[in-house]
Amino acid sequence: MPRIKLLPMLALAFMSLTAWSHGSEAAGAVSLADVVNVQKYFRAIHVMAMLLVGFGFLMVFVKKYGRSAATATYLLVSVAIPLYFLKDSLGIMGGVELDIDRLILAEFSAAGLLICAGAVLGRLKLFQYMLLAILFVPCYSLNEWILLEGGLGLIEHGALVDTGGSIVIHAFGALFGLGSIFSLTSKKEFETPIEADATSDRFSLLGSMVLWIFWPSFCAALVEPSAILGTVVNVILALCGSTLATYFVSLALRKKVSVADIANATLAGGVAIGSTCDRTVPAIAFAIGIGAGAISTFGFAVIQDKLQNLIKKTDTCGVLHLHGLPGLFGGLVALFVVKGIDVGAQLSGIGITIVLAILTGLVAGKLLSFAGSRITPYDDEEELD
Missing domain, CATH: 1.20.5 (Single alpha-helices involved in coiled-coils or other helix-helix interfaces)
Incomplete structure (x- = not known):
């Protein structure tokens, strides 16, 4: 010019x-507070991408149920976030003042709900997913209040180490879903194979990649500004560790790498590092990711079929092995990683989560079973044009 x-x-x-x-x-x-809140907005949008695009596409691996899975994702998120806002605005079981913090916490509840829904995916009518959200959010909020806010005086406020929700979000969501399948898996549904093909697997991998990319924002969403960079590095290294572990363990156990393992177990590092994402160092974060990836892959390759045949129930997305076991692993690892941790509070938090999630999941599953059932499981044609 x-x-x-x-x-x-x-x-x-x-x-x-x-x-x-x-x-x-x-x-x-x-003010500095304004800048911090705008940065939280960016992370909140990343989390929303995880909810709708990440979880949504991850669950389309069922080849005849992809459109329903995506529709259910919309419905679940659209019920969970306003319901959490209502709970928070009424001051029930705690609450925060800033709307951006409230939005992020509402997104966390939606994430736990989507994890739970993965266990019963394909066996609910679309309106039942909305009922599931109405039942799940209060139960999730109760557990969150007890563990993080000192509700009922069971755990001292701030004593539990779980920054990124390994226990509160992932373990609770998975175990709630596990409890619900006992009333939401008929003999016919258990015997119906869950089919995938090359196209549905590709979309599932896309969802997995979106989750992988934005997971650092999920864990760093509410951490102090000074800890954000360290948290991001730790989360990425944990994801790298679980991805590498998934490849080698899948190859060793199956003699060929499973696409389902790659789409799911690669994310286990993000699940497990949640508890300590802002409290550890990169080398340990990488090791946590390796451990979580190995546990998750072993769960998918070895435990899943044996457990489902034992209980005669189906965990459609294998949420126990992606979110449940790695989430509990992450919570337990904190005992060895975080100096000065309150061991009693950490173990109590894990125990309360296990008991409360399974019991409330059992009740929710029974209530949902009264609302009827699908004629044909895992098939779009029954409800979608």
Whole structure:
């Protein structure tokens, strides 16, 4: 660009900047808190991408149920977030003042709900997913209140180490879903194979990649600004560790790498690092990811079929092995990683989560069973045009 045209443009830009600066001073300078909240907004949008695109596509691996899985994802998120806002605005079981914090916590509850829904995926009518959300969110909030806010005086406020929700979000959601399948898996549904094909597997891998990319924002959503960079590094390294472990363990156990293992167990590092994401160092985070990936892959390759044949129930997405076991592993690892941790509070939090999630899941599953059942499981055609 000729210099004669560039100089007036620079002068105009400088005058505009000066005018904006004076206007800002008149209106009041932007505070550090404002900047922090805007950054939280960015992470909240990342978490929303995880909920709708990540979880949504991860669950379309059932080849005849992909459209229903995506629709159910919309419905679950759209019920969970307003319901959590209602709970919070009424001051029931605690609450926060900032709307952006409230939104992030509501998204966390939606994440736990989507994990839970993965256990019964394909066996509920679409309206039953909304009923599941109505039943799940209060139970999730109760557990969150007890563990994080000192509710009922069972655990001292702030004593539990679980920044990124390994226990509160992942373990609770998975075990709630595990409890619900006892009333939501008929003999016909148990005997119906869950089929996948190359196309559904590709979409599932896409969902997994979206979750992988945005998981650092999930864990760092509410951490102090000074801890964000360290948290992000730890989460990424944990995901790298679980991805590598998944490949080698899947190959060793199956003699061929399973696409289902890659789509799921690679994420186990993100699940497990949640408890200590802001309290550890990169080398340990990588090791936690390796351990979680190995546990998750072993669960999918060895435990899943044996357990389901034993109880005659189906965990459609294998949430026990992606979220449940790695989540509990992450909570227990904190005992060895975090200096000065309250061992009693940590173990109590894990125990309360296990008991409360399974019991409330059993009750929710029984209540949902009264609302009827699908004629044909794992098939879009029954409800979608």
